Amino acid sequence: EVQLVESGGGLVQPGGSLRLSCAASGFTISDYWMSWVRQAPGKGLEWVANIKQDGSEKYYADSVKGRFTISRDNAKNSLYLQMNSLRAEDTALYYCARLSTDRLRSVVGFDYWGQGTLVTVSS
Amino acid sequence: DFVMTQSPDSLAVSLGERATINCKSSQSVLYNSNNKNYLAWYQQKPGQPPKLLIYWASTRESGVPDRFSGSGSGTDFTLTISSLQAEDVAAYYCHQYYTTPYTFGQGTKLEIK
Numbered sequence: 391e392v393q394l395v396e397s398g399g400g401l402v403q404p405g406g407s408l409r410l411s412c413a414a415s416g417f418t419i420s421d422y423w424m425s426w427v428r429q430a431p432g433k434g435l436e437w438v439a440n441i442k443q444d445g446s447e448k449y450y451a452d453s454v455k456g457r458f459t460i461s462r463d464n465a466k467n468s469l470y471l472q473m474n475s476l477r478a479e480d481t482a483l484y485y486c487a488r489l490s491t492d493r494l495r496s497v498v499g500f501d502y503w504g505q506g507t508l509v510t511v512s513s
Numbered sequence: 514d515f516v517m518t519q520s521p522d523s524l525a526v527s528l529g530e531r532a533t534i535n536c537k538s539s540q541s542v543l544y545n546s547n548n549k550n551y552l553a554w555y556q557q558k559p560g561q562p563p564k565l566l567i568y569w570a571s572t573r574e575s576g577v578p579d580r581f582s583g584s585g586s587g588t589d590f591t592l593t594i595s596s597l598q599a600e601d602v603a604a605y606y607c608h609q610y611y612t613t614p615y616t617f618g619q620g621t622k623l624e625i626k
Contacts, residue, residue, distance in 0.1 A: 499553035503562035
């Protein structure tokens with residue numbers, strides 16, 4: 391069974407840092423692009439970042455570029471998000487998600503999601 | 514950036530009736546080289562992560578009931594639930610994966626009338 395379990399969220403002051411982790415099981419993350427997607431309380435979904443299978447390509451939303459870093463450790467089957475210079479508007483539930491591909495290996499969307507880890511930025 | 518706009522923001526439909534949700538992209542998500550629309554639909558129930566329903570605008574994900582269907586091309590798309598069931602109460606989001614930054618519609622909240 392595919393599972394994604396996020397951890398590392400919590401309450402942090404503005405300007406602070408947090409490192410989120412996502413432990414994957416039931417599949418090998420080295421076969422997939424992986425992503426972080428966030429959802430502010432009561433709001434919609436916002437894509438945060440993508441990382442290629444071998445970590446050679448990374449893409450970020452403009453809202454987090456220069457502050458957040460996505461990374462992965464395929465040996466540990468884990469995904470990470472280092473968040474620095476946190477702002478109140480970064481308060482959200484952060485989901486780890488797998489980018490699915492079809493048989494031609496084209497991305498088709500996020501087929502598995504974790505339950506999320508809550509990040510609250512407040513003084 | 515591709516702006517995805519859904520309509521309506523909320524919708525109340527009677528059990529057994531049809532529900533229709535629209536999604537409009539500010540730019541075409543049709544990739545000409547493979548004639549595929551890079552558009553997905555997700556269902557999110559309260560307290561749960563999103564669930565992939567439809568990709569390539571009209572391909573149902575494995576295990577998704579056939580009352581869910583997607584249509585459209587280019588910039589205009591529709592998610593249709595042919596006969597609403599109680600378990601379909603949720604928020605629905607469209608999502609373009611044509612290019613980064615990936616973007617989502619603002620969501621449509623579907624309720625029972």
